[in-house]
């Protein structure tokens with residue numbers, strides 16, 4: 001089954017064949033064949049297809065790649081958010097509230113809740129989403145979180161080292177995570193991650209978990225330098241991590257380390273928004289040539305948004321990214337952070353994952369914040385809405 005999308009006013013390809021950093025083509029068309037893109041070029045030369053979508057002059061982008069989300073959980077923490085907005089500080093300790101609710105939920109309840117969030121993200125243009133465990137914190141609850149995540153995405157991440165569970169000894173817990181818990185979770189995970197930060201896991205504990213995960217064949221990603229400067233980013237670079245996530249508190253040495261590496265700096269402005277914290281400045285990273293991704297960090301405690309357009313708007317307004325840099329980071333950047341070359345760019349052979357905006361340009365994603373600008377989402381070549 002082939003599909004022609006024509007009369008595209010502005011096509012963001014993120015590919016070298018187009019103009020500028022976003023590889024833009026004007027008056028363009030895209031033809032998909034099944035799950036893949038078959039042809040891209042000028043609308044006037046577009047081949048025939050079985051069905052047709054008229055973009056009516058609108059902008060078309062690759063589907064967003066949300067490379068950092070925590071979607072398997074139960075309950076919400078709206079009251080904690082309200083207390084924070086009334087002046088209480090964010091410490092990360094609220095994770096334990098979600099752990100208790102998640103352990104008490106059935107598999108079915110967790111799958112339905114996570115599925116609802118994936119559908120919500122899809123309506124906002126997200127076609128690839130990474131999902132972490134980390135609200136189970138027992139061998140059985142972490143393994144079932146990953147089994148559930150695996151029903152929704154191929155990008156599953158074992159985050160047993162999210163927080164030390166209430167009452168546990170930190171070093172004994174690290175031994176559990178890198179031993180029996182990893183054994184139970186590795187078959188369902190593509191990645192391993194650790195919350196390496198003040199009040200969470202220190203550099204030595206994070207290294208022990210990440211090295212054990214890597215030895216089992218899992219790719220490495222790290223929650224690093226969100227709450228304070230520390231060893232997370234440099235550990236991520238040293239271990240060849242695909243991504244160091246948050247990067248809110250960076251030293252010049254952290255920026256240098258990232259610039260000389262293949263590790264992507266994934267910025268999560270929803271977390272700063274929802275914890276009323278200072279945003280990282282993306283400028284030193286971008287100017288040093290660091291590869292940057294944007295993601296939602298969707299989770300019930302510190303960033304309960306599934307909206308990549310919202311994160312793009314925040315990145316432009318608060319982190320000194322240009323609209324083009326933010327859109328690239330939310331698409332091709334997220335793909336780099338997941339080491340994927342079949343998503344985040346539109347070119348023949350790539351997955352037919354794209355969004356048609358209700359706007360003439362990608363600029364509107366930052367220029368018109370909070371407005372539902374996603375008209376149509378194509379996922380695996382199938383129109384979603």
Ligand SMILES: [Zn+2]
Pocket residue numbers: 068070223297
């Ligand atoms: Zn996170």
